[in-house]
Amino acid sequence: MIKKLAMMLLAASLAAGSSTLLAQSVSSSLRGPAPLNEEGPAPPMQPTKNTAEKEVRNYPEQPPVIPHSIDGYQVDMQGNKCLSCHARARTAESKAPMLSITHFMDRDGQFLASVSPRRYFCTQCHVSQSTATPPVSNDFVDIDTVLSHDKPGAKR
């Protein structure tokens, strides 16, 4: 009897707790003022950065970002639209940067005659950039800034 009562109490408190939780609105989070049990309106899509101006890499190993729109570019078994401009033989006409020699290497570091299959799908590493303002700020500093702190007279 006591056990049953305890179970009922537990169930009632759980129900009450979950309803208060669901009714809560968390306005500080990225999801906006929408309650947790509802889907808020989707934010508008922002256009892709399309200036075609080369962007500085944040660290040497970073795959360069794509400074232009790539809407509708087909990259699959049939063809690779990116290579229409960035392939070695196409760069004279297109003035686009050639994809680096690392793209010709297989995983043992051997150079192949053409683009290695593992480097064929460009957007696995290279991405176009949105014009949206980031919802979370970023305090990343690059290695040059970090190293300059060590120089005599530099601000620490």
Added chain:
Amino acid sequence: MSSADIPQGTGTPAPEKRLGLVRRAWQFVLDLIDVLLKPSSIFGLGVLVLAGFVAGVIFWGGFNTALEITNTEKFCTGCHEMKDNVFAELKTTVHFSNRSGVRASCPDCHVPHNWTDKIARKMQASKEVWGHLFGSINTREKFTDRRLELALHEWARFKANDSLECRNCHSAQSMDITKQSPRAVEAHQRFLFTGEKTCIDCHKGIAHHLPDMRGVPGWQ
């Protein structure tokens, strides 16, 4: 020898019968020509001219109306080869849905607007009816196998007419390059305005998926 004689013997009555049919048909044609050449003794000249005019309007209008019905997106996507392959692919592209709400439907790009060119293209398209009846691309696999061949036909046509169907909507004269991205400005100034290249040279695969592009100029 005897075996050769037998078919000859059985064959001889048949040509006679056929000759009779041919002769009767020929007689009918001769009679018809006779009637057509004789002046009418019942209808007046005005009635005949008017009737001919009305019949001409009906035939010509009917012909063009029927032709225009075959020039609609609904007609083109009436067969599953088009609906499930090329039309399905078109739906994801900018030529199907875009910010200004203008849609290019099948004939806008694939049928010339000029009348004689249109008739020529329509006659060519009878090959496509043949292909439909005999199921030359009635599965996705058969279609993808022949996609390069089909695409090459269209590319050759666009190249030969200087991308006429593109230019029905996109003209170099009314293209405001200050509204374009820097890459587009550069490419259009260098290749389009100088006439060095035509639209299809760079803009392949903008409305449908690409075939195997190995060996196609400008592709890897």
